[in-house]
Amino acid sequence: MENSRKWVKSFGGMILLFLQCLSLTFKGKTRWKEVIEQIFQVGVRSLGMTITAGLFVGAIMALQIDIQLKDFGAESFLGGLSTSTTLRNVGPVLIAFLLSGKVGAYTSAELGTMEVTEQLNAIKLLGADPIEYIILPRIWAVVISSFLLLIVGLMVTIFGGVMFAEVIGVNALSYVENIPRIVTEWSIVLSVVKSFVFGVLIAVISCYKGYSARGGSVGVGAAVQSCAVTNLMFIILFDFLLSMTASVFQDLFGVGYL
Amino acid sequence: MIVVSKITKSFGSRLVLDDISFEARPGESLFILGKSGVGKSVLLKLIVGLIASDQGSISVGGQKVDVENPGLLAQVRRKCGLVFQFPALLDSATVFENIAFGLRARGLVEDPNLIEPRVIEQMRTVDLDTSFLNSYPNQLSYVAQKKVSIARTLAVSPDYLLFDEPTTGMDPVATAVLNELLKKLKRELNVTTIVVSHDIKSALACADRLILIDHGKIVFDGEPKNFKSSNVPLAIDFREGVSLGK
Numbered sequence: 001m002e003n004s005r006k007w008v009k010s011f012g013g014m015i016l017l018f019l020q021c022l023s024l025t026f027k028g029k030t031r032w033k034e035v036i037e038q039i040f041q042v043g044v045r046s047l048g049m050t051i052t053a054g055l056f057v058g059a060i061m062a063l064q065i066d067i068q069l070k071d072f073g074a075e076s077f078l079g080g081l082s083t084s085t086t087l088r089n090v091g092p093v094l095i096a097f098l099l100s101g102k103v104g105a106y107t108s109a110e111l112g113t114m115e116v117t118e119q120l121n122a123i124k125l126l127g128a129d130p131i132e133y134i135i136l137p138r139i140w141a142v143v144i145s146s147f148l149l150l151i152v153g154l155m156v157t158i159f160g161g162v163m164f165a166e167v168i169g170v171n172a173l174s175y176v177e178n179i180p181r182i183v184t185e186w187s188i189v190l191s192v193v194k195s196f197v198f199g200v201l202i203a204v205i206s207c208y209k210g211y212s213a214r215g216g217s218v219g220v221g222a223a224v225q226s227c228a229v230t231n232l233m234f235i236i237l238f239d240f241l242l243s244m245t246a247s248v249f250q251d252l253f254g255v256g257y258l
Numbered sequence: 259m260i261v262v263s264k265i266t267k268s269f270g271s272r273l274v275l276d277d278i279s280f281e282a283r284p285g286e287s288l289f290i291l292g293k294s295g296v297g298k299s300v301l302l303k304l305i306v307g308l309i310a311s312d313q314g315s316i317s318v319g320g321q322k323v324d325v326e327n328p329g330l331l332a333q334v335r336r337k338c339g340l341v342f343q344f345p346a347l348l349d350s351a352t353v354f355e356n357i358a359f360g361l362r363a364r365g366l367v368e369d370p371n372l373i374e375p376r377v378i379e380q381m382r383t384v385d386l387d388t389s390f391l392n393s394y395p396n397q398l399s400y401v402a403q404k405k406v407s408i409a410r411t412l413a414v415s416p417d418y419l420l421f422d423e424p425t426t427g428m429d430p431v432a433t434a435v436l437n438e439l440l441k442k443l444k445r446e447l448n449v450t451t452i453v454v455s456h457d458i459k460s461a462l463a464c465a466d467r468l469i470l471i472d473h474g475k476i477v478f479d480g481e482p483k484n485f486k487s488s489n490v491p492l493a494i495d496f497r498e499g500v501s502l503g504k
Contacts, residue, residue: 118346121308122407125340126360126414127332133363 010230014208017131018200021139024132034137035144042103042138043145047152053098054091054153058160059167061086062175066168078165079175080182086157087183087191088246093239095153096198099146100231104206107138108227111210112220120211135211139203146199154191190246197242201234259284260305260418260450265314267300274300276474277314282418285448287440289461291496292471298454299343301471302420305452306338307331319417336364339416343423345403347395353406354391357381360414380409385435401432408439419443421453425460433460440464458496462486470496 024030065082069075111134114120120130158179165175206227213223260282267275274297282288292298303309305316307325316323318334325331347356357377361367367376381388384405395403404427411419421440425433437460443449444466455461461468461482468485470478472492478485485493 114349117344118342119348121303122340122342122346122410123348123359123363124308125306125335125338126363126410127336128359128363 010208010212010226013212014204017135017208017211018139018204020131021136021204024136025140029132029136030140031133031137035140038137038141039145042106042141043149046099046102046145046149049098049102050095050149050153051156053095054156055160055163057091057094057153058082058086058157058162059164061090061157062161062164062170063168066165066170075170076174076178077182078170079161079178080180082161083158083179084183084187086161087154087187088194089239089243091154091157092150092191092194092198093235095150095157096146096195096202096235097232099149099198100202100206100235101228103142103146103149104202104227104231105224107142107203107206108210108213109220109224111135111138111207112213112223115211115213116216116219130211135207139207142203142206143196143199146202147196150195150198151192154195186246186249190242194239194242197238198235201238202231205230205234259319260452261317262301262305263315263317265301265304265316266312267297267304267309268312273474275304275311275471278471278474278476279314280469280476280479282450282452284450285444287444287451287453287464287466288469289453289455289465289467290469290471291456291458291461293492294456296471297474298471299422302340302422302452302454305420306335306340336414337417338420339411339414339418340420341408341411341422341424343426345395345400345407347403347406347410349395352392352394353381353386353398356395356406357410357413360410364414366414376413377409380413381405383412384409384439400427401429404428404432408436412443417450419449419451421451421455423455423457424453425455425457433457436460437463456496458499 062078062082065085066075066078069078069081114134120134123130123133162172162175166172209223209227209230213219262281263279265275265278266273278301290298290301300309304311305318305323307323310325319337321330321334321337323331323334348359351359354374354377357380358373361373361376367373378388378391381391386402386405386409390398390402390406395406398406404424408424424436428436440451440453441464443451453461453464462485465482468478468480468482469476470485470490470493478488478490478493480488486497488494
Protein backbone atom coordinates (compact mmCIF):
# COMPACT_ATOMS: atom_id res chain seq x y z
CA MET A 1 0.00 0.00 0.00
CA GLU A 2 2.81 2.35 0.99
CA ASN A 3 4.67 1.53 -2.25
CA SER A 4 1.54 2.23 -4.31
CA ARG A 5 1.11 5.58 -2.59
CA LYS A 6 4.75 6.48 -3.28
CA TRP A 7 4.41 5.40 -6.91
CA VAL A 8 1.27 7.51 -7.44
CA LYS A 9 2.96 10.49 -5.78
CA SER A 10 6.04 10.04 -7.96
CA PHE A 11 3.97 9.68 -11.14
CA GLY A 12 1.94 12.78 -10.24
CA GLY A 13 5.14 14.66 -9.47
CA MET A 14 6.59 13.83 -12.87
CA ILE A 15 3.45 15.04 -14.65
CA LEU A 16 3.39 18.27 -12.62
CA LEU A 17 7.08 18.91 -13.31
CA PHE A 18 6.51 18.37 -17.03
CA LEU A 19 3.50 20.72 -17.06
CA GLN A 20 5.40 23.33 -15.07
CA CYS A 21 8.28 23.17 -17.55
CA LEU A 22 5.87 23.47 -20.48
CA SER A 23 4.24 26.48 -18.85
CA LEU A 24 7.63 28.16 -18.24
CA THR A 25 8.63 27.43 -21.83
CA PHE A 26 5.47 29.05 -23.21
CA LYS A 27 6.18 32.07 -20.99
CA GLY A 28 9.56 32.38 -22.72
CA LYS A 29 11.57 31.52 -19.60
CA THR A 30 13.85 28.96 -21.25
CA ARG A 31 17.52 30.02 -21.16
CA TRP A 32 18.61 28.59 -24.51
CA LYS A 33 22.30 29.37 -23.99
CA GLU A 34 22.23 27.08 -20.96
CA VAL A 35 20.29 24.49 -22.99
CA ILE A 36 23.05 24.46 -25.64
CA GLU A 37 25.73 24.07 -22.95
CA GLN A 38 23.79 21.18 -21.45
CA ILE A 39 23.32 19.57 -24.89
CA PHE A 40 27.10 19.52 -25.13
CA GLN A 41 27.40 18.12 -21.60
CA VAL A 42 24.87 15.32 -21.96
CA GLY A 43 24.39 14.93 -25.70
CA VAL A 44 27.61 15.35 -27.64
CA ARG A 45 29.51 13.18 -25.18
CA SER A 46 27.06 10.33 -25.81
CA LEU A 47 27.50 10.40 -29.58
CA GLY A 48 30.32 7.84 -29.74
CA MET A 49 28.42 5.37 -27.59
CA THR A 50 25.25 5.82 -29.65
CA ILE A 51 27.05 5.27 -32.96
CA THR A 52 28.84 2.16 -31.69
CA ALA A 53 25.63 0.71 -30.26
CA GLY A 54 23.68 1.61 -33.41
CA LEU A 55 26.12 -0.22 -35.68
CA PHE A 56 25.86 -3.40 -33.64
CA VAL A 57 22.06 -3.20 -33.25
CA GLY A 58 21.76 -2.97 -37.04
CA ALA A 59 24.14 -5.89 -37.50
CA ILE A 60 22.35 -8.05 -34.91
CA MET A 61 18.98 -7.40 -36.53
CA ALA A 62 20.32 -8.26 -39.99
CA LEU A 63 21.85 -11.46 -38.67
CA GLN A 64 18.77 -12.62 -36.74
CA ILE A 65 16.29 -11.87 -39.51
CA ASP A 66 18.54 -13.44 -42.12
CA ILE A 67 18.49 -16.71 -40.13
CA GLN A 68 14.67 -16.70 -40.21
CA LEU A 69 14.39 -15.72 -43.86
CA LYS A 70 16.79 -18.42 -45.04
CA ASP A 71 14.27 -21.08 -43.94
CA PHE A 72 11.82 -19.63 -46.42
CA GLY A 73 14.32 -18.72 -49.11
CA ALA A 74 13.29 -15.11 -48.75
CA GLU A 75 16.66 -13.44 -48.13
CA SER A 76 15.78 -10.78 -50.69
CA PHE A 77 13.45 -9.28 -48.09
CA LEU A 78 16.27 -8.89 -45.57
CA GLY A 79 16.87 -5.15 -46.15
CA GLY A 80 13.21 -4.17 -45.83
CA LEU A 81 12.31 -6.40 -42.89
CA SER A 82 15.46 -5.73 -40.94
CA THR A 83 15.25 -1.97 -41.42
CA SER A 84 11.53 -1.85 -40.68
CA THR A 85 11.89 -3.80 -37.42
CA THR A 86 14.87 -1.73 -36.40
CA LEU A 87 13.23 1.60 -37.21
CA ARG A 88 9.87 0.87 -35.68
CA ASN A 89 10.83 -0.98 -32.56
CA VAL A 90 14.18 -2.43 -31.69
CA GLY A 91 16.29 0.59 -32.62
CA PRO A 92 14.42 3.28 -30.67
CA VAL A 93 13.98 1.03 -27.63
CA LEU A 94 17.56 -0.20 -27.41
CA ILE A 95 19.10 3.20 -28.01
CA ALA A 96 16.65 4.77 -25.53
CA PHE A 97 17.77 2.17 -22.97
CA LEU A 98 21.39 3.14 -23.53
CA LEU A 99 20.62 6.85 -23.28
CA SER A 100 18.58 6.37 -20.13
CA GLY A 101 21.66 4.70 -18.65
CA LYS A 102 24.06 7.42 -19.69
CA VAL A 103 22.12 10.70 -20.02
CA GLY A 104 19.43 9.78 -17.49
CA ALA A 105 21.81 8.58 -14.81
CA TYR A 106 24.10 11.60 -15.29
CA THR A 107 21.21 14.05 -15.02
CA SER A 108 19.54 12.45 -12.00
CA ALA A 109 22.88 12.11 -10.18
CA GLU A 110 23.79 15.73 -10.90
CA LEU A 111 20.43 17.11 -9.78
CA GLY A 112 20.29 14.75 -6.81
CA THR A 113 23.69 15.95 -5.64
CA MET A 114 22.58 19.57 -6.07
CA GLU A 115 19.51 18.84 -3.97
CA VAL A 116 21.23 17.04 -1.09
CA THR A 117 24.07 19.60 -0.94
CA GLU A 118 21.48 22.40 -0.60
CA GLN A 119 22.45 24.03 -3.92
CA LEU A 120 18.80 24.09 -4.99
CA ASN A 121 17.75 25.55 -1.62
CA ALA A 122 20.45 28.21 -2.00
CA ILE A 123 19.01 29.13 -5.41
CA LYS A 124 15.53 29.47 -3.88
CA LEU A 125 16.82 31.74 -1.12
CA LEU A 126 18.75 33.92 -3.56
CA GLY A 127 15.46 34.71 -5.26
CA ALA A 128 15.40 32.32 -8.19
CA ASP A 129 13.25 29.33 -9.07
CA PRO A 130 15.40 26.18 -9.34
CA ILE A 131 12.94 24.66 -11.78
CA GLU A 132 13.38 27.64 -14.10
CA TYR A 133 17.13 28.01 -13.60
CA ILE A 134 18.31 24.43 -13.30
CA ILE A 135 15.63 21.94 -14.32
CA LEU A 136 14.12 23.62 -17.40
CA PRO A 137 17.40 23.90 -19.37
CA ARG A 138 18.24 20.29 -18.50
CA ILE A 139 14.80 19.03 -19.50
CA TRP A 140 15.09 20.62 -22.95
CA ALA A 141 18.73 19.63 -23.32
CA VAL A 142 17.91 16.00 -22.56
CA VAL A 143 14.82 16.01 -24.80
CA ILE A 144 16.74 17.52 -27.73
CA SER A 145 19.89 15.42 -27.15
CA SER A 146 17.99 12.18 -26.75
CA PHE A 147 15.85 12.87 -29.81
CA LEU A 148 18.82 13.77 -32.00
CA LEU A 149 20.90 10.87 -30.68
CA LEU A 150 18.04 8.47 -31.34
CA ILE A 151 17.71 9.73 -34.91
CA VAL A 152 21.48 9.46 -35.45
CA GLY A 153 21.43 6.04 -33.79
CA LEU A 154 18.66 4.81 -36.06
CA MET A 155 20.45 5.99 -39.19
CA VAL A 156 23.56 4.20 -38.01
CA THR A 157 21.58 0.99 -37.34
CA ILE A 158 20.54 0.98 -41.00
CA PHE A 159 24.15 1.46 -41.99
CA GLY A 160 25.18 -1.34 -39.61
CA GLY A 161 22.61 -3.63 -41.22
CA VAL A 162 23.91 -2.83 -44.72
CA MET A 163 27.51 -3.45 -43.67
CA PHE A 164 26.71 -6.73 -41.98
CA ALA A 165 24.59 -7.89 -44.94
CA GLU A 166 27.77 -7.92 -47.00
CA VAL A 167 29.46 -10.02 -44.31
CA ILE A 168 26.71 -12.66 -44.39
CA GLY A 169 26.66 -12.77 -48.16
CA VAL A 170 23.70 -10.52 -49.01
CA ASN A 171 24.46 -7.93 -51.64
CA ALA A 172 24.45 -4.49 -50.06
CA LEU A 173 22.81 -2.87 -53.09
CA SER A 174 19.91 -5.35 -53.12
CA TYR A 175 19.63 -4.92 -49.34
CA VAL A 176 19.22 -1.16 -49.76
CA GLU A 177 16.92 -1.49 -52.78
CA ASN A 178 14.62 -3.73 -50.76
CA ILE A 179 14.21 -1.19 -47.97
CA PRO A 180 11.56 1.04 -49.69
CA ARG A 181 9.49 -2.03 -50.57
CA ILE A 182 8.65 -2.57 -46.92
CA VAL A 183 9.67 0.58 -45.05
CA THR A 184 7.05 3.27 -45.64
CA GLU A 185 6.97 6.89 -44.59
CA TRP A 186 4.78 5.74 -41.68
CA SER A 187 7.61 3.58 -40.39
CA ILE A 188 9.77 6.67 -40.32
CA VAL A 189 7.01 8.77 -38.71
CA LEU A 190 6.51 6.15 -35.99
CA SER A 191 10.23 5.96 -35.43
CA VAL A 192 10.52 9.74 -35.10
CA VAL A 193 7.50 9.92 -32.79
CA LYS A 194 8.92 7.18 -30.59
CA SER A 195 12.29 8.90 -30.48
CA PHE A 196 10.68 12.16 -29.36
CA VAL A 197 8.46 10.49 -26.75
CA PHE A 198 11.39 8.48 -25.35
CA GLY A 199 13.45 11.67 -25.21
CA VAL A 200 10.71 13.41 -23.20
CA LEU A 201 10.37 10.39 -20.89
CA ILE A 202 14.11 10.20 -20.18
CA ALA A 203 14.27 13.96 -19.56
CA VAL A 204 11.27 14.23 -17.23
CA ILE A 205 11.94 11.04 -15.28
CA SER A 206 15.65 11.78 -14.82
CA CYS A 207 15.10 15.39 -13.76
CA TYR A 208 12.24 14.51 -11.41
CA LYS A 209 14.14 11.66 -9.76
CA GLY A 210 17.18 13.87 -9.22
CA TYR A 211 15.14 16.85 -8.01
CA SER A 212 13.21 14.73 -5.52
CA ALA A 213 16.32 13.02 -4.07
CA ARG A 214 16.58 13.27 -0.29
CA GLY A 215 18.98 12.06 2.36
CA GLY A 216 22.62 12.50 1.37
CA SER A 217 24.67 10.22 -0.83
CA VAL A 218 22.39 7.26 -0.08
CA GLY A 219 19.46 9.34 -1.37
CA VAL A 220 21.34 10.20 -4.57
CA GLY A 221 22.13 6.50 -5.11
CA ALA A 222 18.49 5.59 -4.58
CA ALA A 223 17.39 8.36 -6.96
CA VAL A 224 19.69 7.15 -9.73
CA GLN A 225 18.57 3.56 -9.24
CA SER A 226 14.91 4.58 -9.27
CA CYS A 227 15.58 6.73 -12.36
CA ALA A 228 17.07 3.76 -14.23
CA VAL A 229 14.21 1.39 -13.35
CA THR A 230 11.48 3.96 -14.04
CA ASN A 231 13.04 4.95 -17.37
CA LEU A 232 13.19 1.33 -18.55
CA MET A 233 9.62 0.62 -17.45
CA PHE A 234 8.20 3.72 -19.08
CA ILE A 235 10.15 3.23 -22.31
CA ILE A 236 8.74 -0.30 -22.65
CA LEU A 237 5.24 0.84 -21.68
CA PHE A 238 5.22 3.73 -24.14
CA ASP A 239 6.76 1.57 -26.86
CA PHE A 240 3.82 -0.78 -26.45
CA LEU A 241 1.27 2.06 -26.37
CA LEU A 242 2.71 3.75 -29.46
CA SER A 243 2.94 0.46 -31.34
CA MET A 244 -0.69 -0.27 -30.43
CA THR A 245 -1.72 3.21 -31.56
CA ALA A 246 0.09 2.68 -34.87
CA SER A 247 -1.71 -0.64 -35.23
CA VAL A 248 -5.08 1.01 -34.63
CA PHE A 249 -4.23 3.67 -37.21
CA GLN A 250 -3.40 0.92 -39.66
CA ASP A 251 -6.73 -0.84 -39.04
CA LEU A 252 -8.80 2.32 -39.20
CA PHE A 253 -7.07 4.25 -41.95
CA GLY A 254 -4.98 1.70 -43.71
CA VAL A 255 -1.74 3.46 -42.86
CA GLY A 256 1.26 2.55 -40.77
CA TYR A 257 1.78 -1.09 -41.69
CA LEU A 258 5.38 -2.29 -41.33
CA MET B 259 12.71 41.72 14.13
CA ILE B 260 12.29 37.96 13.78
CA VAL B 261 9.58 36.53 16.00
CA VAL B 262 9.32 32.78 16.49
CA SER B 263 6.15 31.90 18.35
CA LYS B 264 5.23 28.48 19.79
CA ILE B 265 6.90 26.51 17.01
CA THR B 266 6.56 22.74 17.02
CA LYS B 267 8.13 20.50 14.41
CA SER B 268 8.28 16.72 14.15
CA PHE B 269 9.81 14.40 11.58
CA GLY B 270 7.74 11.24 11.62
CA SER B 271 7.33 10.27 15.25
CA ARG B 272 10.40 12.26 16.34
CA LEU B 273 9.56 15.58 18.00
CA VAL B 274 12.43 17.94 17.15
CA LEU B 275 11.18 21.35 18.27
CA ASP B 276 8.62 21.57 21.04
CA ASP B 277 6.77 24.86 21.57
CA ILE B 278 9.79 27.08 20.87
CA SER B 279 9.39 30.85 21.18
CA PHE B 280 11.96 33.65 20.95
CA GLU B 281 12.69 36.95 19.24
CA ALA B 282 15.75 38.25 17.42
CA ARG B 283 15.76 41.99 18.00
CA PRO B 284 16.96 44.53 15.41
CA GLY B 285 20.74 44.65 15.21
CA GLU B 286 21.09 41.80 17.63
CA SER B 287 23.59 38.99 17.23
CA LEU B 288 21.76 35.92 18.51
CA PHE B 289 23.53 32.57 18.85
CA ILE B 290 21.47 29.39 19.09
CA LEU B 291 23.43 26.59 20.68
CA GLY B 292 22.69 22.94 21.18
CA LYS B 293 24.01 19.48 20.61
CA SER B 294 24.05 18.07 17.09
CA GLY B 295 20.65 16.95 15.87
CA VAL B 296 18.49 19.01 18.26
CA GLY B 297 16.85 20.92 15.41
CA LYS B 298 18.94 24.09 15.26
CA SER B 299 19.27 23.94 11.48
CA VAL B 300 15.58 23.05 11.21
CA LEU B 301 14.81 26.28 13.01
CA LEU B 302 16.68 28.32 10.39
CA LYS B 303 14.92 26.48 7.55
CA LEU B 304 11.59 27.24 9.22
CA ILE B 305 12.46 30.94 9.40
CA VAL B 306 13.18 31.17 5.66
CA GLY B 307 10.26 28.90 4.74
CA LEU B 308 12.21 26.00 3.30
CA ILE B 309 10.11 23.73 5.48
CA ALA B 310 6.79 24.24 7.26
CA SER B 311 6.18 23.98 10.98
CA ASP B 312 3.53 21.69 12.45
CA GLN B 313 2.30 24.39 14.80
CA GLY B 314 3.10 27.99 15.68
CA SER B 315 4.06 30.97 13.58
CA ILE B 316 7.12 32.93 12.50
CA SER B 317 7.33 36.51 11.30
CA VAL B 318 10.29 38.24 9.70
CA GLY B 319 10.27 42.02 9.68
CA GLY B 320 6.56 41.98 10.43
CA GLN B 321 5.72 39.57 7.61
CA LYS B 322 4.39 36.13 8.38
CA VAL B 323 6.33 33.19 6.97
CA ASP B 324 3.76 31.22 5.00
CA VAL B 325 5.10 28.40 2.82
CA GLU B 326 1.69 28.09 1.14
CA ASN B 327 1.91 31.65 -0.17
CA PRO B 328 4.79 31.93 -2.68
CA GLY B 329 4.36 35.70 -3.10
CA LEU B 330 4.66 36.46 0.62
CA LEU B 331 7.40 33.89 1.04
CA ALA B 332 9.45 35.56 -1.70
CA GLN B 333 9.14 38.89 0.17
CA VAL B 334 10.34 37.27 3.39
CA ARG B 335 13.26 35.62 1.61
CA ARG B 336 14.34 38.92 0.06
CA LYS B 337 14.96 40.17 3.59
CA CYS B 338 16.96 37.11 4.62
CA GLY B 339 20.30 35.62 3.76
CA LEU B 340 21.09 32.10 4.89
CA VAL B 341 24.62 30.72 4.88
CA PHE B 342 24.28 26.94 4.83
CA GLN B 343 26.39 24.62 6.95
CA PHE B 344 28.15 23.37 3.83
CA PRO B 345 29.01 25.89 1.10
CA ALA B 346 26.14 24.88 -1.27
CA LEU B 347 27.87 26.59 -4.21
CA LEU B 348 26.79 25.89 -7.76
CA ASP B 349 29.42 23.42 -8.97
CA SER B 350 29.16 24.41 -12.61
CA ALA B 351 29.50 28.14 -11.94
CA THR B 352 32.63 30.19 -11.20
CA VAL B 353 33.17 32.13 -7.97
CA PHE B 354 32.08 35.28 -9.80
CA GLU B 355 28.91 33.65 -11.11
CA ASN B 356 28.10 32.22 -7.70
CA ILE B 357 28.43 35.56 -5.90
CA ALA B 358 26.66 37.43 -8.71
CA PHE B 359 23.81 34.91 -8.81
CA GLY B 360 21.62 36.61 -6.20
CA LEU B 361 22.35 40.08 -7.57
CA ARG B 362 21.10 38.98 -10.99
CA ALA B 363 18.20 36.86 -9.75
CA ARG B 364 16.89 39.66 -7.54
CA GLY B 365 17.67 42.36 -10.10
CA LEU B 366 19.66 44.32 -7.51
CA VAL B 367 22.15 45.83 -9.96
CA GLU B 368 20.70 47.52 -13.02
CA ASP B 369 23.99 48.12 -14.80
CA PRO B 370 25.71 44.76 -15.59
CA ASN B 371 29.08 46.54 -15.47
CA LEU B 372 28.58 47.20 -11.77
CA ILE B 373 28.16 43.53 -10.88
CA GLU B 374 31.88 42.70 -10.95
CA PRO B 375 32.95 45.57 -8.63
CA ARG B 376 30.23 44.51 -6.21
CA VAL B 377 31.36 40.88 -6.34
CA ILE B 378 34.96 41.91 -5.71
CA GLU B 379 33.86 44.12 -2.83
CA GLN B 380 32.15 41.14 -1.19
CA MET B 381 35.19 38.94 -1.75
CA ARG B 382 37.32 41.52 0.07
CA THR B 383 34.77 41.72 2.87
CA VAL B 384 35.19 38.03 3.59
CA ASP B 385 38.98 38.17 3.09
CA LEU B 386 38.90 36.04 -0.05
CA ASP B 387 41.67 36.38 -2.62
CA THR B 388 40.20 38.06 -5.71
CA SER B 389 42.39 35.92 -7.98
CA PHE B 390 39.80 33.19 -7.35
CA LEU B 391 37.20 35.18 -9.28
CA ASN B 392 37.13 32.82 -12.26
CA SER B 393 37.87 29.63 -10.36
CA TYR B 394 35.32 26.87 -9.93
CA PRO B 395 34.32 25.70 -6.44
CA ASN B 396 36.12 22.37 -6.82
CA GLN B 397 39.38 24.29 -7.35
CA LEU B 398 39.08 25.98 -3.95
CA SER B 399 39.78 24.80 -0.43
CA TYR B 400 36.81 24.15 1.85
CA VAL B 401 37.45 27.37 3.78
CA ALA B 402 37.60 29.40 0.56
CA GLN B 403 34.34 27.78 -0.59
CA LYS B 404 32.75 28.73 2.70
CA LYS B 405 33.91 32.31 2.25
CA VAL B 406 32.39 32.38 -1.25
CA SER B 407 29.16 31.16 0.26
CA ILE B 408 29.19 33.98 2.82
CA ALA B 409 30.12 36.54 0.14
CA ARG B 410 27.22 35.31 -2.01
CA THR B 411 24.82 35.84 0.87
CA LEU B 412 26.22 39.26 1.81
CA ALA B 413 26.04 40.40 -1.83
CA VAL B 414 22.24 40.62 -1.70
CA SER B 415 22.41 42.92 1.36
CA PRO B 416 19.96 41.03 3.56
CA ASP B 417 18.36 42.67 6.60
CA TYR B 418 18.61 39.40 8.48
CA LEU B 419 21.62 37.13 8.26
CA LEU B 420 21.28 33.50 9.26
CA PHE B 421 24.32 31.27 9.66
CA ASP B 422 24.09 27.51 9.98
CA GLU B 423 27.18 26.18 11.79
CA PRO B 424 29.46 28.76 10.13
CA THR B 425 32.68 27.49 11.71
CA THR B 426 32.19 23.81 10.85
CA GLY B 427 35.31 22.56 9.08
CA MET B 428 37.13 25.87 9.44
CA ASP B 429 40.60 26.27 10.88
CA PRO B 430 41.17 28.60 13.89
CA VAL B 431 42.40 31.45 11.68
CA ALA B 432 39.36 31.24 9.41
CA THR B 433 37.12 30.99 12.48
CA ALA B 434 38.70 34.15 13.88
CA VAL B 435 38.17 35.91 10.53
CA LEU B 436 34.54 34.86 10.56
CA ASN B 437 34.07 36.05 14.13
CA GLU B 438 35.54 39.41 13.16
CA LEU B 439 33.23 39.51 10.16
CA LEU B 440 30.20 38.93 12.38
CA LYS B 441 31.30 41.76 14.67
CA LYS B 442 31.96 44.02 11.68
CA LEU B 443 28.51 43.34 10.21
CA LYS B 444 26.93 44.28 13.49
CA ARG B 445 29.14 47.34 13.97
CA GLU B 446 28.92 48.76 10.45
CA LEU B 447 25.65 47.50 9.03
CA ASN B 448 23.65 46.81 12.18
CA VAL B 449 22.40 43.61 10.56
CA THR B 450 20.36 41.23 12.71
CA THR B 451 22.13 37.89 12.79
CA ILE B 452 21.05 34.48 13.99
CA VAL B 453 23.89 32.00 14.22
CA VAL B 454 23.22 28.33 14.81
CA SER B 455 26.32 26.73 16.25
CA HIS B 456 27.89 24.46 18.78
CA ASP B 457 31.06 26.57 18.83
CA ILE B 458 30.86 28.07 22.30
CA LYS B 459 34.05 30.13 21.85
CA SER B 460 32.63 31.96 18.84
CA ALA B 461 29.32 32.39 20.61
CA LEU B 462 30.88 33.96 23.69
CA ALA B 463 33.05 36.19 21.51
CA CYS B 464 30.34 37.50 19.19
CA ALA B 465 26.88 37.02 20.66
CA ASP B 466 24.69 39.65 22.24
CA ARG B 467 22.40 36.87 23.38
CA LEU B 468 22.54 33.09 23.60
CA ILE B 469 19.77 30.54 23.35
CA LEU B 470 20.44 26.96 24.34
CA ILE B 471 18.18 24.19 23.02
CA ASP B 472 17.95 20.75 24.53
CA HIS B 473 15.42 18.02 23.70
CA GLY B 474 13.35 20.44 21.64
CA LYS B 475 13.03 23.06 24.39
CA ILE B 476 14.82 26.32 25.16
CA VAL B 477 16.73 25.69 28.39
CA PHE B 478 18.65 28.98 28.47
CA ASP B 479 18.00 32.43 26.99
CA GLY B 480 20.24 35.28 28.05
CA GLU B 481 23.42 37.26 27.66
CA PRO B 482 26.86 35.61 27.44
CA LYS B 483 27.83 36.86 30.90
CA ASN B 484 24.80 35.07 32.37
CA PHE B 485 25.59 31.95 30.34
CA LYS B 486 29.01 31.82 31.98
CA SER B 487 27.39 31.54 35.40
CA SER B 488 24.35 29.48 34.41
CA ASN B 489 23.58 26.29 36.33
CA VAL B 490 21.74 24.67 33.44
CA PRO B 491 23.48 21.27 33.02
CA LEU B 492 23.91 21.61 29.25
CA ALA B 493 25.30 25.13 29.67
CA ILE B 494 27.85 23.73 32.10
CA ASP B 495 28.67 20.96 29.60
CA PHE B 496 29.18 23.53 26.86
CA ARG B 497 31.35 25.69 29.07
CA GLU B 498 33.47 22.83 30.13
CA GLY B 499 33.42 21.26 26.67
CA VAL B 500 32.68 17.83 28.08
CA SER B 501 29.87 15.32 28.18
CA LEU B 502 28.51 16.35 24.79
CA GLY B 503 28.21 12.73 23.82
CA LYS B 504 26.09 11.78 26.82
